Amino acid sequence: MSGNISLGRIGGVEVRVNWSWLIVLALIVWTLADGVFPSQNPRLSGNTHLAMAVVAALLFFASILLHELGHAWEARREGLEVDGITLWLFGGVSQFKGGFPSAGAEFRIAIAGPLVSLVLGVVFVLIAIAGLPSAVDGVAAWLGYINLALLVFNLIPALPLDGGRVLRAALWQSKGDLGWATRVGTDIGRVFGYLFIGLGVAMFIFQGSFSGAWLAFIGWFLLQAATAEARYIATEAALHGLRVRDLMVRDPVTVDGDLTVGQFMDEVARSRRFTTYPVVDGGRPIGLLAFGSVAALPRSEWDSRRVREAMLPLERVPLLTEDETAIDALTALSSPTSNRGLVVEDGHLAGLLSITDLTRALELRRSRPSTGESRPKLGV
Incomplete structure (x- = not known):
């Protein structure tokens, strides 16, 4: 959030x-x-x-x-x-x-x-x-x-509520099929969502009760959360077994943080055009440089501004490891402001991973049946 x-x-x-x-x-x-x-x-x-x-x-x-x-x-x-x-x-x-x-x-x-x-x-x-x-x-x-x-x-036995997770655990234990157990739990969650919305609207219209609007809002939340849970388990099943090392770009083109923007454009971007470049200092990653942020700079500032001034600093960049699962990487890169991450091992750059790499893998594997483990997210 x-x-x-x-x-x-x-x-x-x-x-x-x-x-x-x-x-x-x-x-x-x-x-x-x-x-x-x-x-x-x-x-x-x-x-x-x-x-x-x-x-x-x-x-x-x-x-x-x-x-x-x-x-x-x-x-x-x-x-x-x-x-x-x-x-x-x-x-x-x-x-x-x-x-x-x-x-x-x-x-x-x-x-x-x-x-x-x-x-x-x-x-x-x-x-x-x-x-x-x-x-x-x-x-x-x-x-x-x-x-x-x-x-x-x-x-209430409806995902993503605690009762729904208790029910899913029981179904998973009895049948050994997490995907089926999740589908049952999310279907029940949708039923309760629609029930709460209908009851809440009726209370608000016929009784003028503000609590009816709140109940309908809770129903909407349950409906959205149950749908997201079902979508997540399907995505996780499709990416099951994949790790960051399987999808990342190894040895990406890097940029020294002390270069001026003008030097970057002449020495790097002119011959090797990418949307994003890892920025390094002494071989260690210090941030990400988006080509779009460079293009937005006035041409008159290219020779006075350094790459490190235009880059996204490391603390604002998702950091991944090669052993991290693809589904966890997808979660980390799902934000509109951080859809690319640096793969770092022992402080050194190992690769670059983007949300595009993950969605491409998802599309390729979506039709393959697989079992996965649910990424837990428990809420009140």
């Missing part, structure tokens, strides 16, 4: 927040302060209701983060590399590199998040009935309810 801000690492897992999270945070605070808490605790002041709402909203997202950490930490126990957790509009999403090693591993990773929500829900309910001040038990009661509601929603 674009627009993410890193919050640091918790237990070795990077945590990011998307700007869309702020929208939901504001909506939750407004709903709680204006409706839920005044109805639940009418004797408290408006300022107290607002403070309760802020605390409850922040603890709710902390609960979602713990839910996702449950997925991530269990994934690490199963040997998967965790790419990170992102909090966004629909809650949170955990992303892992590589595929589930087995149906049992997928089950354990998928169920870890709901178990965390169950524990949190029970703890908050116990706090709510402990006879504490009304502001405290009001917040705790809502958090207990919302965590248990989150648990129930996530256990």
Whole structure:
């Protein structure tokens, strides 16, 4: 997702927040302060209701983060590399590199998040009935309810929800066919998506309920996510067995970062025209130079500007290894701003890989039947 801000690492897992999270945070605070808490605790002041709402909203997202950490930490126990957790509009999403090693591993990773929500829900309910001040038990009661509601929603047996992954793991285990199990899970996900959209629209039209619009929005998300899941598993099956080393361009034409743009045009581009050139300094890669960015420079600046000033710096370039799977490389290069990556081994340039190389391989292998492992992406 674009627009993410890193919050640091918790237990070795990077945590990011998307700007869309702020929208939901504001909506939750407004709903709680204006409706839920005044109805639940009418004797408290408006300022107290607002403070309760802020605390409850922040603890709710902390609960979602713990839910996702449950997925991530269990994934690490199963040997998967965790790419990170992102909090966004629909809650949170955990992303892992590589595929589930087995149906049992997928089950354990998928169920870890709901178990965390169950524990949190029970703890908050116990706090709510402990006879504490009304502001405290009001917040705790809502958090207990919302965590248990989150648990129930996530256990709906529809991909990409946790319940859908639990179902897929069971089907995968019983039949040994991940592709078939995925198709069943995504079909169920689409059914629930259409159901939520229809129910949400009906609630909005006939009851004037804003929650109906939100339910329809969730249904749309489920529909899109289920379709993307099915598309991904088909793509992964087509690329199964391929690694970066099989597709990359070895010994690409490189450019010294200290050349002027004019020298580059005269000495390199004139005889060897490509769309992108790796930029090196002392044999080590330092960035990528797109021919389009050079062509956009005024001719009068070619002799004063150096290649390193016009290039995309290394920190903004996807870095790949020769042993990385083709499907993981496809994910890394899918952004419109980073559709080419440098293949680096021990700090030295080994090759260049573009999204075009991957899509060409995908087209060639699409009709070949194969089995693959799903790239996990668990969300709330």
